[in-house]
Amino acid sequence: MFRLLTAEMLFICSVIKSTWKYIFEEWFPGSGYVYDEGKVNFEFYDERCHSWVDTVMEIYVPVKERAGK
Template identity: 45%
Template sequence: MEYRIVNKPAFKAIGYELRTSVRDGENQRQIPAFWQEYLQNGWSCRIPNRVHGDNPVELGICHSFDMESGTFTYMIGMEAEHFDHVPEELACRTFMGAEYAVFTTPLTTPELFSSSIQQTWKTIHEQWMPFSEYEHAGTPEFEWYDDRCAPGRTQVQMDIYIPVKRKGA
């Protein structure tokens, strides 16, 4: 798999959160449904203080992992400059800087986008991670949705950021 290593500084994010589980593939059903609800209700318009202004970059952030129960929190949101005047129903989080392996999903049609994203995650964890010189750093991972997957495009793709550290480091 092709990837690049990126150092991303700490950042603030504002968004909507869902607690989900990896057990029985619950997250693979709940997260796409959560995205549909987010998009259909135009929730992105309610996110203030955006870093990316007129060209919004949406993030799907997996954080607050509980390995025992197999649960984690998934946030759909955007990078924010500050947390002033944030509506009550939105979560405000600060994420530490980290080194990431960044993977880009294959170009696909919007109809197959969700399954392409899930297949890329699976390939990263089952085929790349065990054989790479890196291991998961145990910090939040996220999806980066920019203009490459904007509405109206016939071919779409996005990036997946996996926090990494060298094995044995």
């Protein structure tokens, strides 16, 4: 799970996009895990994302250990 904290709601779309990019292009390659295609990823929005400041949302990504590790 990746938690996003943004200073202003105006930037949340940009932050979400860059976080997805980070997960797949930077985090996975060095993590020892791979994306588990048999499960679902999702973005979780609750009351913490209803504000124009201090917005929080979470990205859940299914993982499994990299084979041969």
